[in-house]
Amino acid sequence: MAPPAPEPPLHVMLVCFPGQGHINPFLRLANLLASHGLRVTFTINLSTGRKMKSLPSSQCRSQELKLEPNTSSSHSGAVHFDFFDDGHDEESIKRVPLDQLMTLLEQTGRRALPEMVRKYAEQGSPVSCFVSNPFLPWVSDVAATLDIPCAVLWIQSCASFTTYYHFHNKLAEFPTPEDQERDVVLPGMPRLKHDEIPSFLHPTTPYGFLATAILGQFAHLDNVFCVLMETFERLEEEIIGHVSKFCEVRPVGPLWLGAKASVGPGDLMEADDDCIGWLDRQEPTSVVYVSMGSIVGISAQQRAEMAYGLMGSGLPFLWVVRPSHDEGEDANLGMPEGLGERGKVVRWAPQEAVLGHVAVSCFVTHCGWNSTLEAIGSGKPVVAFPQWGDQVTDAKFLEEVFRVGVRIGRGDTWTKLVTREEVERCLREVTVGPRAAEMRENATRWKREAEAAVEEGGSSERNVREFVEEVKKKSV
Ligand code: UDX
Secondary structure (H helix, E strand, O other), rough: OOOOOOOOOOOOEEEOOHHHHHHHHHHHHHHHHOOOOOOOOOOEEEHHHOOOOOOHHHHOOOOOEOOOOOOOOOOOOOOEEEEOOOOOOOOHHHHOOOHHHHHHHHHHHHHHHHHHHHHHHHOOOOOOOOOOOOOOOOOHHHHHHOOOOEEEEEEHHHHHHHHHHHOOOOOOOOOOOOOOOOOEEEOOOOOEEOOOHHHHHHOOOOOHHHHHHHHHHHOOHHHHHEEEEEEOOOOOOHHHHHHHHOOOOOOOOOOOHHHHOOOOOOOEEEOOOOHHHHHHHOOOOEEEEEEEEOOOOOOHHHHHHHHHHHHHHOOEEEEEOOOOOOOOOOOOOOOOHHHHHHHEOOOOOOOOHHOOOOOEEEEOOOHHHHHHHHHHOOOEEEEEEEOOOOHHHHHHHHHHHHOOOOOOOOOOOOOOOOOOHHHHHHHHHHHOOOOOOHHHHHHHHHHHHEEEEEOOOHHHHHHHHHHHHHHHHHOO
16 A cells, blocks of 8 residues: 655745845745745745846746755755736836835735635645735735734844834833924833834834834734744843733844855845955955945935045945935946045945955944844944934944944934044944944854854744744644
8 A cells, every 4th residue: 555645844935025124034034944844935026026136037937936945954845936916027116106015015915825825725735824024914814814823024123023012002102293302111121212213103204104014013913823033032132021921922033144044145136246255355354344235325415425434444345335215226326536445335245245254344234133133143343324214223222232333323314414524433433442342342242142042952943943833733
């Protein structure tokens, strides 16, 4: 008699928002879950899928493709990609305003996900669990309708999570139009000044619709059985302890350190080929790396101050320069003359590898949470230059709580110019100033803590294993 057919592996479906700051942690989680033997489907809108550099464009057009992860574990599952059609191509999707994009994703995703679920069930690989994105709170509704358990991957800090939670549930006092400078006091957290709460929550923010999208997740929190969090226990111990009282939270980060197997970085832009070669030619611990993530583009005037500040510091630098929203993706950025003598300017860099390079001494960052965790896990001190959203809260923590850097700007800096003198002063403070050695030591200590969290038996590694066990239990 033929032996019984083996059980299909557990099948987890990750639904990702189309932004680099979301794709990176979602792809990393996908790899991690696959290395635990799960079948993982990474789902995103088709026009974004076509732009992901790790996916050969010819394959993206076939709507579904399968990539085997680079992993040595013979028990590994696989990461598959599946796309839902948003009716756009790679170019036209860029012109859809963010608030309309949210609606478009919800309309097309709500239709597509049940069809995908049906297709996988027919193929003998039913979906056991969804992992949704904080910007796509409707995914947990769809999951509930289909009677499939749903978790969420929170891609920002636990500090930001608890701030949004308290705001949504009206559990603390926040700045109001009448009292715009009120401090915010939350359990387990240092006191936040009005310009240190995620700026979308401030009454003066022009990005209120983003707060609405993020807060949507908190209105749907009862629909998710667990919040996977891109942080680690030692980094935000007290806050995680507090959040655990009202929410099933599992810190699983830094995912970029834990996800050793990789199907590719999922970059939406082509990285400059020569960044690492250029760094190889620099002295150890000498280079300033400057990057403001994937969305922020600073104004031409601010760019000039940054350029002269970098040149004035006398330090070599690698600078990822992105055009501002007004200038458009292909704008000529007209950088000051002589900039290339000490520095290299690129449109996109392989950031993980850059931060891991011995030549890099410090990181001027906009403090997106991915960049923050990549700095922490690489042991690099920072000059924190937040722009908006959670970045302003992350900057406070980098300076005052993790004590690995200095803040060059506070709060919403779109309108506040940081001068070349300030740029120079902060670079000196982090590289040679009286506290530079202490910041370097703290950064090294956090790197060790981050590595310990993802090692076998570490807190994040354990949380991933327990999550997998939980999914197993829920699927019987
Ligand atoms: C967004 C939000 O702006 C941020 O506030 C939030 O915390 C996460 O989502 P983004 O602004 O793109 O993210 O910044 P960040 O979180 O730092 O993510 C950017 C990612 O792009 C990082 O993983 C970084 O390594 C990568 N990157 C950036 C590159 O690989 N190369 C680059 O040149 C620049």
